[in-house]
Amino acid sequence: MTLTAYFLLTTLLFGIELAYLRLASRLGIVDKPNERSSHTDLPIRGGGVLFWFAALGAFVYSQFAHPFFFAGLTVVTLISFLDDLYTLPNRYRLLGQCLGVWLMLWQTGVWPVAGWVYLPVLIVGVGILNAYNFMDGINGITALYSLVTVGTLWYIQRTPDNQALFGFTLIGLLVFTWFNARRRAVCFAGDVGSVSMALLILFLLYTAIMARQNYLLILLLGVYGVDSVLTIVHRLWLGQNIFQAHRLHLFQLLVHRLRWPHLRVSGLYAAAQLLINAAVIRALAEPPATQLAVATGVLLTLAGLYAAVKWRLMR
Template identity: 50%
Template sequence: MSLTGYFLLTIALVLIEWLYVRLARRYAFFEKLNERSMHQHPTTVRAGGFIFYLAALAAVWQHDTLFYFCLGLTSLALVCFGDDWVDLPKRYRLAVQLLAVGLMLGQQGLLASHWYIAVALLVVGVGLLNAYNFMDGVNGMTAFCGLVAVGTLWFVEGQLLGATNALFPCVLIALLVFSYVNARPQAICFAGDVGSVSMGFIVLYGIVDCVSRSHSWLPVLFIAVYGMDSGLTILYRLYLGQNIVQPHRMHLYQVLVSSRRWSHLHVSALYACVQLFINGLIIVMLTKPPMTQLLMFCVVVGCLSAGYVLARIQLGNGTKKRVGFEKPTRL
């Protein structure tokens, strides 16, 4: 895509987002407050992240080789946007997520491997999509972490792996537009399921593509900070005897906001800055021998795990009484 094309895309996304916010306010399409919500503003517009899908669609228009990726993303976006309007049964959402991840993995040729590897990849992929869905509760988290992840993937694929794909620059533009209405003390709109799940799918595709092209597992660490928070929080909730499929506010970043009263933007910026530092290390290590890469992988995972445990200890046992233990309602 030319510079003129990117400029026109930017103008189009700005106008579409502006028009959507006006229409959503007119018809009271606001975020529903529940036990997972980290804000108290009942007039925040939801589902503003649908522009991520539009940006990806514009990129796929230039590269028809991404047909199956686009098909999977479209199915996700339609179902998630519908779920933002009217709550859909979980089984429908799960079925579409499995279909979308399967299409993306099939395009990469990964479903032709051993069945247990394919099943594991499907489970991890669907888990990542649902983990990304939780990002939307804190102002700036989807925007900042998305900018770091997508920007890194764009740099690695373009500068190190020689790929020429308009997907990541187009989505980066959409993230910048979305940041204006989300990354502020009182957000104008949230990404919604359509935005957060679409972003998770785009990042998942980028990581899988980087792993396939670089023949290294290090790119999975491009989302290590949020990924470790999500994974270790699941283990922590299992330790507490909670139902892990129920909505909650037990992510470390949620506790920092709700219990310690940290600013939404400060927490989001902290996560994004730590991830940016890690991504810089990973980019340097991609050209190193396999054993050096393995050592780096272990060091990053070990440091993040230790930091998570120490933070939980510092927060104290009182967290259980203060955060996320109201009777859950359906999202």
């Protein structure tokens, strides 16, 4: 794509976001604070629907490449948007997510590898969608973290086959960042934004893993992964229902206990993931033993920092 084409795309996506914000404002689609929220105002909910429009543009521009993936993305986008509007029962939301991940995996070619991997891979995929959604709780965190992750994947595994998807997704993220990464956000991604972005990243990540036959790339979600998994473990230890809203993620404690600004915490998470991504890129050319050492070191460091900071904040 030329610079003129990118400019026109940016203008189009900007217009789509403005149109959605105006419509949502009239319909009262706002993000009302709950037990998980870290804000007190009422920004527009569901601004991340822009990610689906960006993917739609890439789908058309690439002459309908990756049809199963786009179908899966449409399913999770629709079910998540309905969840934003009406708070659907978990069974409907999980059913839609399972279908979306299944279609995405079909597109990547994971399914034909071996029968025994079907269920574990599907469960991990759905788990990542929900973890990404749970982490969407403060201004800028989904926007900045996703820019780092998608940008790194673009650097690692950009091919003519996925060039359009990368380009459209990154521009969609930049437009969304303009409205979201502020002291007072104009809109939040909502379930529709965080879940659809998670599926986009999963598709790009699975594609890169299969192309390189290297699972070290999972560390590109390391910061979110450690915070999500260890928070679930902590809540299970406390005997809490892990499906109920809460404020026990480390990023939430940094905001509520230390009173750090949202954008400082979001920037910290994005910067930490960027450093990890740089280490992953460098380690890709190293022997397997070195890669294993890097993965172990990164995960232990993240887990140690999580435990030490959280213990200090909660004692």
